[in-house]
Amino acid sequence: MNHALQRIRAAFDDAGATGWLHAVDIDSGAEIDAHADRTVVTASVHKLCLLLALHQQAEQGVLDLTERVECAPGGRATGPTGIAAMLDPVRISLRDAAYLMMAVSDNAAAEVLLEHIGLDAVNAATDRLGLTRTRAVHSFAQMQATLREDAGPAGAAALTDPHVIARLRALDPAATNHSTPRDMTRLLASVWRDEACGPEGCAAIRRLLGLQVWPHRMASGFPFDDVHVAGKTGTLPTVRNEVGVIEYPDGGRYAIAVFTRAANPAATLPAVDAVIGTTARIAVDALRAQQPGDYRRTLQ
Template sequence: MTLDELRNRVNGIIGSLNGEFAYYIETDEGYIGEKEEKVFPAASLIKLPIMIEAFRQREAGVLDLTKPLNIAQKDKVGGAGVINQLSPSASLTVLDVLTLMITVSDNTAANIMIEKAGKEPINALLAELQCRQTVLQRKLMDFQAIEEGKNNYTSAKDAVHLLREIHHGKLLQNDSRKTMLNILRNQQFRHKLPGSMDEEVIMIANKTGELQGTEHDAAIAEYQGRAIIAAVLTKNLKNEADARHKLAEIGMVIQDYLMIVQKN
């Protein structure tokens, strides 16, 4: 399968979506994309730069990931996650909080890490990585901030850039990247891009995002030493279930491409 064939198959799936979309897919042979720099509400994709900045601060000796945290009841928020259901006496390490932020997309965990890492350093990281469409302006579940015009934004290209940094970037040490990659590989929300993939064959590391009318997924798919990094972003959807189905179809096309190119 050529890159043009990959593009045609992806466009054939996503083109009938009832809503706005963008995608960016990076392979060893090159990349394909459609509206890849278009700005979308980030939803939980904003948790990717939060994690990267936390590990950068660990390497700088600023943040101790082994430190236990007592989670105050006032800091707990709704939406995705489990921390808000834990007892008031529950104690988690910073690494535990980061892990829950990614693997179950815990919103309380994300807000704790925004406090720990700092909004300004996270945005400075995004600028350093040249993620020009991505910005952190509010905590998760802060609807008042949204009403005031403050939201978190990203693009398909930036999401791929962040995953590339985790997979084989130069900003962080190998052990930090390996730990982050393992956290992403233990992602519990596998119903979008990985939804129809054979995970006994393809190794997947992904992060989803969702809001009303929005279904995102960004993933690293690996097969026999080759990797594809992909992000599909959507908004203003009329049928969210249909969008999730289309993302799973795109995941199957990515799997086909990886396996066919490897054989050749």
């Protein structure tokens, strides 16, 4: 197990990133801890918390997932995918907005849901699970606004300047949406055990996590037709994250949370994307190699 931790640290170093990881066997509780209690910037990973709140409120009868809402072009949250990239008015159900939010990380769809749910409900949802280190501080549109303000007149072009990056509130866990790797694996494990909300809601959350389209991070470590990867990415300048669950055909299921900060401010860093899959695979292989007597050993 110590060898696995060394390989994880070496992989982050080779990719030019600092990384924090937690992996847990959902059924046995065996875990791997690589600074799993570090407070980290969640970025779009926090959309998972919003999705949880959506299904908790639907279960409580507070909202109807089939309710259709209007999303006009003006004032939408920006982004390269989904409603955020569309030019015309959109009418969509809450549950289909949730699909776009999770499958392609659509910021505008997330804002549609937040308008109905509110940040207090998102925090109440994670509080119910005892995730005391997880907090939604602002909406995704508000986070984007801080990026624009902090970047200054140079705009997006300034977001590769190390001096600008150092002052971005969106990269300060104390000033933005945040969690820990351990909190995120606890959330995922509770969804897979039907504990985060009712069985129907948990099944819906699992389905949407399984529909994420991005294969370049966690899924890259598990290139097998019979291994299922369900996850949610998060991205900001120098930040690349993903949390997810890996399911093997023998019934093994493993919740993984990987958060990274890159030393290089470039917008495109394939090695850092890939190291999320590499380290997740190392962690899962180590968990699967454990004998029953080794369960609950923790890498520190």
